[in-house]
Amino acid sequence: MNDEKRDPSVNSDRSGSGLSSPGTKPGSPLKRPDPDSIHIGPEVAIGEADVRTAEAAEVRGTSLWQDAWKRLLRNKLAVFGLIVVAIVTMTSAAGPRVIKALTGYTPELIPTHDQRLMKSLPPFTGPDGEFSWTHPMGTDNAGRDQLARVLQGGQISLLVGIIATFVSLIIGVSYGAVAGYLGGRTDNFMMRLVDVLYSLPYVIVVIVLLSMFRSQTPFGQLVLLFIAIGSVSWLTMARIVRGQVLSLKNQEFVLAARATGVSTPRIIFRHIVPNTLGPVVVYATLTIPQIMLTEAFLSFLGFGAQAPLSSWGSLTSDGIQNIAIYPWQLIFPGVTMALTLFSLNFLGDGLRDALDPQMRKV
């Protein structure tokens, strides 16, 4: 097999045969008098060449996501963000239950058995002014444990952030992908609609929505909040996805998919949308803190979570009324919220750099 001597490297093999072939002659493309020539028994030659490439593939084999993960770990701020977000998420999720088990306090519990507990206690202080682990963040005006309330507020804030982002993700991605793929007049109409919605001051829209459909139950109010925020925050997502789709739809694999008879919706959602995932993931992680901030702002104004449910916004809103006397009522929820939002932003930035290394150089 003359294949043997070409074995050392695929590269030299390529350049070699590339040089030795100044084009193919009509009538006899396979019978050039070239010792290095191609094949007489095609099956064998093909097999060997491809086994070589298969081995090479096993050696390199790092996927896009593994690569991105490595780059993310090299970014210290992003790692910091990741750790803080993980801690906040886990303590918010489990915290209130742990506190209940340890001290008997729930976020809603107003102690009536001991009148001394009805005032706001400073951190690490018991009812008689002695050092105590019972309320590491003190208590609020009604004597509720502040730590439990901050953690439960975290649950609500994170939940609003994630669910509203998810809502905006679904609406934005579908809308943008459809507009971008169909193009022409449809695209024009759909995107002008987005422009119109963009020009509305969206906090006011949310406030109007929330006050029009004011719900009786605290939970209903929360659901309204999800819908209201989600329904106005998909606009940027739609624009990003549309831009991506515009550049993707002219690629050959889309044409190939159409040539195999795949229907339009299937092409959009099975073939094109997964390819926009990188920028979408990045933008979504940056949307979460943005939405949490909006939620805090709305709760601060009294449109968000209603007592006894709390969110970081409503806690700071309560705290600011007593800032001169009981500063810890503002400081703890405020600092927790700021730290979480910082971390989420760092994480989002880190993800963007990790998933799109070209963009960073620009």
Next chain:
Amino acid sequence: MSSTNGNLLEIRELRTYFEMEGETVKAVDGISFQLKRGETLGIVGESGSGKSVTNLSIIRLIPRPPGRIVSGEIIFDGQDLLSLPESEVRKIRGRRIAMIFQDPMTSLNPFMKISRQLMEMTQLHLGYSANQAYEHAIKMLETVGIPDARARVDDYPHEFSGGMRQRVMIAMALSCQPELLIADEPTTALDVTIQAQILELIKQLKQDSGTSVILITHDLGVVAGMTDHLLVMYAGKVFEQASTSELFASPGNPYTKGLLRSVPDPLDEKQELYQIPGLPPDVAHLPPGCPFASRCERAEQICLEEYPPFVELTADHHSLCHFAGEVYAES
């Protein structure tokens, strides 16, 4: 087949125009040809001569706007594809007419596993279950000569080399056993050794399955050993049409002659490579006469003024030239 007299595909006076900034680009302008079952037709021509547009027209994938099939008939197995609704055409795409594209690097979806891309075809058209489709995908990969297909079927396209990706494309195209395979420059993006392997593969699969093939290329060497008939296109028109052996032996058109002369001869090292002077014309502003006249060696006054006739040299050999008969006699 009813009125098709043995032709799987018959194209009559196809015209596909593009509207670009107020100008009409006549990418394909009055093309006719036939393809019999089991036959291979080669379409050669320079870049921009309308080869690809012709074939995208066949499966109605011309982007519109700006493109538009203005007139003509595309009769596939007795049915005019141009009069079918989109949903019917979609059933034919991939199922009965399959396509292979030029660049295997970009014609596979980078985010989908090979298995899913292969399975999509059979699940869509043949109603295979996921298991059946998966086994069929492996079988197809084996057919096109991918070693260890079972282990590789779940890989992503970037884990394959260019030649293997083209094999995957062929596997995809053939997985529903189409009656017509359109290969649009299937080897242009590959290096020469792989080119030969891929062509050999297409040839062999064609023999095994009896599929008709349309092979688009600008490489005459590729076409020579592969095709039964040849179509030479220039500026959106058919310049010459003949059986492959006839066309290589005695071309009846100055353009075809020029193309044949510009193929290098590896045995003659001293010969200077011939080249057709000038550039292909702008198909938005074609002169009234022969579109090739300004580059043609034997052009005369009449070529600039009058559009040439489509001369029948023999029953199976046509040429678009005022002097077709003379050129044919010379060669």
